Amino acid sequence: MFFKKYSICFISFFFLFFMMxxxxxxxxxxxxxxxxIFLEWEVISFNSVSIMMSILLDWMSLLFMMFVLLISSVVIYYSKSYMSSELNLDRFIMLVLLFVFSMILLIISPNIISILLGWDGLGLVSYCLVIYYQNIKSYNAGMxxxxxxxxxxVFILMVISWMLNYGSWNYIFYLELMSNDYQMSIISLMIIVAAMTKSAQIPFSSWLPAAMAAPTPVSALVHSSTLVTAGVYLLIRFNLLLENTFFLKVLLLLAGLTMFMSGISANYEFDLKKIIALSTLSQLGLMMSILSMGMPDLAFFHLLTHAMFKALLFMCAGLIIHMMNDMQDIRYMGGISNFLPLTSLCMNISNLALCGIPFLAGFYSKDLLLEMVSMSNLNMFIYxxxxxxxxxxxFYTIRLIMYLMINDYNLMSIYNLFEEDYVMLKSMFVLLFMSLISGSMLMWMIFYDPxxxxxxxxxxxxVIYVVLIGMMLGYLVSKMNIYSLNKFIMSYNLSxxxxxxxxxxxLSTYGLNYYFLKLGQNLxxxxxMGWSEMYSGQGIYMxxxxxxxxxxxxxMNNFKIYLFSFVMWMMIFLFILFI
Incomplete structure (x- = not known):
């Protein structure tokens, strides 16, 4: 009776919120x-082989799980309205729950085997969610x-095989030993590459904007606290192993370039969801670069504050796209603050938190990070x-606000923007509240000393200088035609x-993936199906x-054949004998 009265959306929402x-x-x-607390459960013991399931509970894993559960519960509540026209809503909610539980398994794992289970679970379920709207664009993005x-x-699998040298896969006990073992620096390289693929650093960045083919609630979950943050979280856990290795310097450069590249691309982009995806890429680059400078606590702090306002930003974008008859091009939008005042409020606050405007969530982490960078012993290029x-x-935040809120509405001359949906607004207000208080709250909780x-x-x-210059440039570019600007400043090819x-x-679609798949097909x-068939299965068969x-x-034949063959053999024998 309970299941008939309440849908799976509400049951999932209450369960996740209660767990949070x-x-x-x-x-x-x-x-x-x-x-x-380190829990170890022996699943099965057979002769000398024992399969163990281990769980690590400390302040970091519990705090991250709390944020993941809060955002996923709110996203599921939001999906109740956003996906209301979906026939297979239950299937969608089940996929989201699988996604969340894979992330939780990854968070609480001190064991590289169970990390692989969560890691692969995230990859598989994200593929199912990206191809959820079944069209060519979604299939390509999913692939x-x-x-x-x-x-x-593959790199995580190689780490598993390499750790056979230690006798256990509980990496948490071996980090100090590995960091002193020069031969084991290969593990740090593999972990860094694995984290770069999941957190979409150069040269693996192209999948992150492509994954926008997924439904918007999934984007809100993926880009805030789950899939893309898995790589950052893995490096935070392995930070003892990574100290003073050469690979960190390479990671610092690649993460800095990722920040720069995604910031520039976002200023050229006109797809609302892709602009927000590229801003996520920029923030991931910031987290990875801070990690590579040896400050895992600060990276974790920014990871959590970023999760709040980024999930809110995606939810606002989803509601705006909903109202615009599924139109995602910001050139057709404008004057939204007149039609959707509460959504515009949430959108503006989350955008300003992303920029690091004082006393919002992003300010506490971003300002601290940039001041620590100024104190560090870095070269001018990275600075x-x-x-x-x-x-x-x-720059791109002010440009986005100008296009959405202030410029004129351009979609059609007669329009009917219906009222804001209160189920969506309730879920957005939870994250709005967290975007306002989570920065100061986390700062008091995480850092014992100021x-x-x-x-x-x-x-x-x-910081103030670059923010003011970026704000001014964003305003100017949104007021003029970007193509005429390019004509004066740079060539078409550079643009x-x-x-x-x-x-x-x-490069990644046609270069790497296409040629590797082609190579696999040829092999x-x-x-x-060629040589090995000819010389094994088919050859023996023939x-x-x-x-x-x-x-x-x-x-099957009669005596004449045997007589004929006997005479033939006798003639051959006599011929050989007399010669």
Missing amino acids: MIMFLLMMYFIMNNIV LTALSNRVGD LLYYISTGLTM YMIYLPFNMKMM NFLCLMWFMPS LKNVD ILKNYSIFYSFFQ
């Missing part, structure tokens, strides 16, 4: 008493996502990459290069077949 409250209370208890993530899966990327964030940062006045004001993510989608055709035909010819 439990995680919050546990996390507060663990943080205040400095507790870490690109799956194949890019498979690279990381400029950080600050230019921050300016670009402001960070004291002393900088010269101009370096201290550097095309910057617009298309440095040609990375073409299958020539080796498996030899046996010919022999059986030869023998059956003799068996």
Whole structure:
């Protein structure tokens, strides 16, 4: 009777929200008493082989689980309205739940085998969700996502085989030992490459904007706290192993370039969801680069604050796209603040949190990160990459606000934008509240001692300078035709290069994936179904077949054949004898 009265959406929402409250209370208890619990359960023991399931519960895993459960419960509640016309809504909710549980398995795993289960679960379910709207674009995007993530899966498998040297897969006990073992630096390389594929760093960036083919609630979940943050979380857990390795310097460069590239591409983009996806890519680059500078706590802090306002940003975008008859091009939008005031409020606050406007969630983490960068012993190139990327964030945010809120409405002359949906608004207001308070709340909880940062006045004001310059440029570009701007500033080819993510989608789609799949097809055709068939299965079959035909010819015929063959053999024998 209960299941008939309430849909699977509401049951899932209440269950996840209840679990989130439990995680919050546990996390507060663990943080205040400095507790870490390591649980090990022997699933099966046979002769000398024992299969163990281990779980690590500390403040970090509980806090991250709390955020994942909060965002996923709100997203499922939002889906009740957003996906209301969907016939297979239950199937969609089941896929989202599978996605969340895969992420939770990854979060609580101190064991590289169970990490692989969660890691692969995320990859498989994300493929199912990306191809949810079954069309050619979705299938291509799903294949690109799956194949890019498979690279990381292979590296995790190689880490599993390499860790056979240690006698156990509980990496948490061996991190210090591995970091002192020069031969084991290969593990740190594999972990970094795996994390780069999942968190879409250069050269694996092209799948992240392509994954926008998924329904918007999935995008809100994927881009805030689950799939793309798995790589960052893995590196936070392995940070002891990665200290002082050369690979971190390479990661710092690639993450900085990812920030810069996605910031520029977002300024050229006109698809609303892709602009937000590219902003996620920029923030992931920021997290990875801070990690590579040896500050995992700060990266984790930014990961959590970013999750809140990014999920809210996607939800607002979903509601706007819903109202616009599924139109995603921002050039057709405009004056939305007149029609959807509450959605515009949420959108603007989440956008300003993304820019790091003081006293919103993004300010506490982003400002701290940039000031720590200013204190660090970095070269000028990396320093400029950080600050230019921050300016670009402001640039595309103001451009987006201008196109959506202030410019004129361009879709049609007679329009009927219906009222805002209150189920969606309720779920958005939860995240709005968290976007306002989560920065200060997390700062009080995570950092026992305050960070004291002393900088010269101009370096201290550097963030303000780039934010103001980015704001001004965003306003100017949204007011003028971007193509006429390009005509004066840069050539068509350079503009095309910057617009298309440095040609990375073409390279990864046609270059890497196409040629590797073609190579696999040729190997299958020539080796498996060619030479090996000829000399094993088909070859033996043909030899046996010919022999059986030869023998059956003799068996099925009369005495004359044997007499004829006997005479022939006798003649050959006599011929050889007399010669």
